[in-house]
Amino acid sequence: MAKFYDTLLGEYIKNPGQRWIGLDALASKYFDYAMIAYNDITSKWKTPFQDVDLAEAAIYSGEDVTMTHKIYEKQKDDNITKNTVLQDIE
Numbered sequence: 001m002a003k004f005y006d007t008l009l010g011e012y013i014k015n016p017g018q019r020w021i022g023l024d025a026l027a028s029k030y031f032d033y034a035m036i037a038y039n040d041i042t043s044k045w046k047t048p049f050q051d052v053d054l055a056e057a058a059i060y061s062g063e064d065v066t067m068t069h070k071i072y073e074k075q076k077d078d079n080i081t082k083n084t085v086l087q088d089i090e
Contacts, residue, residue, distance in 0.1 A: 007071045010080045027067045030074055035067060036060050 011021045027033045039045065041052055041060045049057065075081050 005072060005081060007068055007075060009086060010075045010083070011071070013083050013086050014075070014078065014080050023064060023067055023071075026071050031067075031070060033067070035063055 007026070008021050008023070011018070011026060015021075024035045024037070027035050036059065038060075041056055042049060052060075072081070080086070
């Protein structure tokens with residue numbers, strides 16, 4: 001497998017007709033989990049991310065990493081990660 005993998009492209013390969021593919025939507029769809037919204041952490045884009053409280057930014061970022069990993073593991077179990085189109089293009 002490649003050194004890098006894009007879970008959102010993997011989801012597109014799995015469901016090419018799906019209109020919106022985003023980390024928040026996938027966390028909800030597969031794990032019934034509501035992620036912290038970027039709008040919430042930045043007060044609806046009023047606060048630049050670098051000015052967000054460090055502890056809040058760490059939780060937000062860690063959640064992104066955790067969900068991306070969980071989605072990767074699910075796609076690996078579903079054999080999406082071995083898709084030749086994904087490997088050849090990506």
